Amino acid sequence: xxxxxxxQLTHLANEIRKKLIRAIHHVQTxxxxxxxxxxxxxTTLYFKYLRYDTNNPHSAERDYFILxxxxxxxxxxxxxxxxxxxxxxxxxxxxxLHSRLQGHPNAAMLPGVDVSTGSLxxxxxxxxxxxxxxxxxxxxxxxxxxxxxxxxxxxxxxEAAMIAPALRLNHLTAIIDRNQLxxxxxxxxxxxxxxxxxxxEAFGWNVHVIDGHDFDQLDDALQDALRQTERPTMIxxxxxxxxxxxxxxxxxxxxxxxxxxxxxxxxMAELGEVNR
Amino acid sequence: MMQMKPTRDAYGHAxxxxxASESRVVVLDADLSxxxxxxxxxxxxxxxxxxxxxxxxxxxxxxAGLAMTGKIPFATTYSIFIGRAFDQIRQSVSYMGTxxxxxxxxxxxxxxxxxxxxxxxxxxxxxxxxxxxxxxSPADYHEAKQAILAAAAHQGPVYIRLQKEEMPVFTxxxxxxxxxKARTLMDGTDVAILATGSLVYEAIQAAHRLREEGIFAEVxxxxxxxxxxxxxxxxxxxxxxxxxxxxxxxxxxxxxSAVSELLARHYPVPIxxxxxxxxYGETGSWRQLRDxxxxxxxxxSTAVHTVIRHKNKxxxxxxx
Numbered sequence: 001x002x003x004x005x006x007x008q009l010t011h012l013a014n015e016i017r018k019k020l021i022r023a024i025h026h027v028q029t030x031x032x033x034x035x036x037x038x039x040x041x042x043t044t045l046y047f048k049y050l051r052y053d054t055n056n057p058h059s060a061e062r063d064y065f066i067l068x069x070x071x072x073x074x075x076x077x078x079x080x081x082x083x084x085x086x087x088x089x090x091x092x093x094x095x096x097l098h099s100r101l102q103g104h105p106n107a108a109m110l111p112g113v114d115v116s117t118g119s120l121x122x123x124x125x126x127x128x129x130x131x132x133x134x135x136x137x138x139x140x141x142x143x144x145x146x147x148x149x150x151x152x153x154x155x156x157x158x159e160a161a162m163i164a165p166a167l168r169l170n171h172l173t174a175i176i177d178r179n180q181l182x183x184x185x186x187x188x189x190x191x192x193x194x195x196x197x198x199x200x201e202a203f204g205w206n207v208h209v210i211d212g213h214d215f216d217q218l219d220d221a222l223q224d225a226l227r228q229t230e231r232p233t234m235i236x237x238x239x240x241x242x243x244x245x246x247x248x249x250x251x252x253x254x255x256x257x258x259x260x261x262x263x264x265x266x267x268m269a270e271l272g273e274v275n276r
Numbered sequence: 277m278m279q280m281k282p283t284r285d286a287y288g289h290a291x292x293x294x295x296a297s298e299s300r301v302v303v304l305d306a307d308l309s310x311x312x313x314x315x316x317x318x319x320x321x322x323x324x325x326x327x328x329x330x331x332x333x334x335x336x337x338x339x340a341g342l343a344m345t346g347k348i349p350f351a352t353t354y355s356i357f358i359g360r361a362f363d364q365i366r367q368s369v370s371y372m373g374t375x376x377x378x379x380x381x382x383x384x385x386x387x388x389x390x391x392x393x394x395x396x397x398x399x400x401x402x403x404x405x406x407x408x409x410x411x412x413s414p415a416d417y418h419e420a421k422q423a424i425l426a427a428a429a430h431q432g433p434v435y436i437r438l439q440k441e442e443m444p445v446f447t448x449x450x451x452x453x454x455x456x457k458a459r460t461l462m463d464g465t466d467v468a469i470l471a472t473g474s475l476v477y478e479a480i481q482a483a484h485r486l487r488e489e490g491i492f493a494e495v496x497x498x499x500x501x502x503x504x505x506x507x508x509x510x511x512x513x514x515x516x517x518x519x520x521x522x523x524x525x526x527x528x529x530x531x532x533s534a535v536s537e538l539l540a541r542h543y544p545v546p547i548x549x550x551x552x553x554x555x556y557g558e559t560g561s562w563r564q565l566r567d568x569x570x571x572x573x574x575x576x577s578t579a580v581h582t583v584i585r586h587k588n589k590x591x592x593x594x595x596x
Contacts, residue, residue, distance in 0.1 A: 064344075107372060115344070119367045125334045126368055129341020129349075136302070136323070137345070156364070159334035167326075 001216045005048075009215045012082060013043040017244045018271050019078035023091040025264040029103075030094060033254035035075035037179040037212070037239040038067075038146060042079040044218040045144055054084040057111035063141055064130050066115045068123020069148035069177060070104035071256070076113070077101050085112035121154025123147060124174060128164050131172040131232070145174045150182030153191050158203075164232045165204030172232040173225040174205075177212065179241035183255050196236045205234040212237025245270060279417075280442040284381040286420035287438055288313025291350065293421075294428050295321050298348065301428060304339055305352045306332045311440075312352045312381045332357050336364035336376070343375040348428055354387060355380035355396030355437060362402055369433045370406040377427045378435045384474060384524025385552075385571070386440035388562040395557040401529020403435050404502050410434045410455060411501040413523075413531075415476035417445045419499060422453035430455060437473060439524075441562050444477045447497075458505035460512075464492035467580050467587075468512035468519045472498045472531050475522035475550065475571060482576035493580060504534050510543055518546040518587040520579045524571055527551035546586035548579040 001009075016039050024030035045065060046052075052062045067076050074094060081088050086100070093099035100110040104118030117123050127145040134141045151157065164172060176196060180186055187193055200207045206228050210217035218237070225233035241255070242248030245267045259267065294301050295317060302324045309315040309327060318325035328335040332353055339349040358365070358380055369376045380399060387394035403409050410432060414420040420438055427434040461476070462483050471479035476497045483493040494516055496508060513519055519539070521532040532549035539545060550571060557565055566572050 116367070116372045119363055122337050122364060122368055125337020125364070126341040126344075128334075129338035130344055131341070132326070132338065133302075133342045133345025133347050136347070139345075156333045156337070159329075159331035160337070163328060163331070163334065163338075 001219045006215055009043050009047060012047055013039050014271055016043060016075065016078045016082050018268065018273055019081055019088065019091055020074040021245070021259065021264065021267050021271070023078065023094045024074055025259040026092045027094045027096060028258040030074050030258070031071045031256045032074070032245070032259060033181070033242040033248055033251065034069065034072045034148070034179075036243045036245060036248065037241045038072050038075045038177050039244065040213045040215060040218060041146060041175055041177065041237055042075055044215060044222065046079050046083050048219065049222050050144065054112070057085060061141065064114045064127070064143045066117065066123040066127050066143070066145040067105055068117055068145050069120065069151050070117030072146070072148070072177070073101070073103065073105050076105060080112045086110070120148065120151040121156040124157055124160035127172055127174070128160055128167065128169060131169040132167055134171060135167075135169065142171045142173065145172070147174060147176050149176055149178045149180065149187050149193060152176070152193050152196075161200065161203045161205070168230055169232045170228040170230055173222065173235065174232065175235040175237055177239050178236055179239045181241045181250070181252050181255065185252055200234040200236070204231060206231045207234050207236065209236045210238065212239035213243055279445040281417035281445050282440065282442045283414060283417055283420035283438040284311070284313050284440060286417045287379055287381065287424055288316040290421045290424035291317040292320060294425060295324070298428065300346060300348045301350065302326070302342055302347045303350045303352065304328055304335050306330055306335050306357065308353055312379070314350075314352050332361040333364045336361040336378070337368050339376045340368040340372065340374040348375065348377065350377045350379055352379045352381070354394065355383040355399045356387065356394050358396065358399045359402060365403070366406055370409050373408055373432060375431060376433050378433070379424070379438065380435070381438045382440045383437045384439070385557045385565040385569070386562060388560055388565050391559040392556040397526045397552050397557070398529070399437065400501055400523070400525050400531065401533070404529060404534060408432060409502060412436045412453070412455065412499060413472040413501050414438070414453070414499050415473060415497050416443055416447050418447045418449045418451070419453060422451065423499070426453040426455055439474050443474060446477060446480070453499070456500050456503045456505055458499065458508040459497045460494065460508070461497055462493065462495040464494035465516055466492045467584055468494040468496060468516040469522060469576060469580070470496045470498050470509065470512065470519060470531065470535055471522035471576075472501065474524050475576070478571070478573045479522055479576055481573035482580065485573065486577055486580055491580060491584065498531060501531060501534060504538060506538055509535055509538055513539060513543045513545050518583045520548050520550060520576060520583055522550040522571070522576055524566070525551055526554055528554055546583050546590060548583040550575050550579050
């Protein structure tokens with residue numbers, strides 16, 4: 001990746017982190033850890049790969065994005081704000097009564113959100129339906145779906161995993177936010193899910209395993225997905241839950257927790273923000 | 277000579293009929309197409325048919341995604357397996373309001389020899405509680421075909437409940453299905469029988485027999501369970517003063533519950549249920565099972581006598 005592009009994406013990711021932390025702190029509710037681990041993934045998708053028009057969020061030519069791990073909504077909302085789908089100030093209405101920014105993404109309420117999610121394990125199936133619909137009509141729209149790793153414990157994901165290669169959905173790209181932690185603890189202590197590479201390859205997917213915070217690796221994997229003609233792509237993105245905020249990194253505690261004023265000040269300082 | 281045809285065949289035929297003129301229709305089946313009759317569509321339009329394998333939850337998600345691209349997907353399985361995909365129907369279809377049509381064959385005791393594990397007696401209860409879900413329960417072949425056509429034209433989630441075996445054909449072939457409208461099939465003043473699906477014809481048989489006893493029963497075909505035709509139900513309640521509901525479903529959560537909820541709110545009158553008495557079925561022929569559990573004309577007649585006794589007792593108390 002070019003130096004300029006890399007620097008730009010790095011900057012954007014930082015801005016998105018600041019936005020989502022501000023929002024969660026302001027409303028005193030949300031999933032900070034789960035949101036922070038997806039930021040580089042969302043940044044790369046929304047600022048390099050996804051085709052969309054903020055003036056026409058429902059454009060028929062757009063690519064579709066599904067946040068199957070719907071509790072990562074603050075990161076999605078922050079990314080959408082950064083991309084121009086909604087004003088930054090609206091982020092402070094996160095999870096508040098009457099807000100378009102519902103606790104989990106709601107497509108009916110917020111243009112820019114393609115699919116409502118929240119109950120884990122359902123996004124990939126919907127992505128398959130979307131990709132299939134486009135394939136039947138020979139349309140070039142692409143479908144991207146971000147899943148959680150704990151989420152893979154839901155059986156429906158594996159129903160989806162089995163059928164996507166059989167349908168030759170080469171325009172479907174899934175990304176697992178492999179941050180090693182779930183609500184009650186580390187995934188491998190609860191229900192081990194590794195080796196994800198071996199599993200998804202066995203199911204017939206084109207698989208990449210990368211550092212999910214490395215823009216070059218994300219870019220290479222997503223480029224390779226574009227070249228596929230026969231198979232859907234699964235990118236296992238190794239990430240750190242809470243990435244970017246030192247006291248949140250790798251902490252189960254920060255799966256779903258409000259941020260107090262002192263923590264907020266420290267977080268923003270780490271993100272390079274002097275004043276609030 | 278009464279014509280007998282299965283409502284699942286109506287589904288198979290209706291799909292072929294729509295497919296010709298509506299290119300947006302696609303059909304999904306969870307590996308039951310040789311039973312649900314979606315194989316007829318699959319043979320004619322293989323590029324628009326997907327056997328998703330034995331994976332109902334994924335099927336519903338796929339249907340939602342297809343609907344988002346502008347397709348009109350018909351997702352098909354047996355009524356007993358609807359529960360397997362309940363959360364997916366709730367989240368990916370009802371919550372989002374995606375334009376998915378869910379068709380279930382083998383409703384009620386239909387999967388008779390298969391036994392209790394395969395007899396879908398809960399589907400109406402499950403789906404009634406989903407906002408925005410339209411639930412159709414046609415009474416015969418003609419009505420089933422029209423219901424499928426109406427579902428395809430309707431904007432929003434629809435669930436259609438069909439049977440397995442051949443059933444009497446008695447409705448008007450070309451009568452368009454009106455979603456949300458009950459039809460009065462017989463007039464009466466002593467009791468109103470509100471029947472749905474396989475029990476509508478039984479209700480007509482019961483009404484004829486009751487007439488010979490001097491009891492005049494009004495018979496309504498409740499072909500839309502949700503939204504319930506409230507005006508028709510209340511009208512019948514006011515006219516007759518007592519009601520019977522009849523369905524091939526658990527007494528809890530289906531037509532009896534829907535009607536009772538309405539009456540309790542607006543016009544409480546005696547009401548009896550002809551339904552499975554919160555129990556499971558068992559292995560046997562469909563006819564044997566319906567007779568065993570009283571889901572037939574005789575069961576309806578017995579219930580009529582019971583509810584009229586209640587009505588008369590109430591009137592005695594009132595006038596004491």
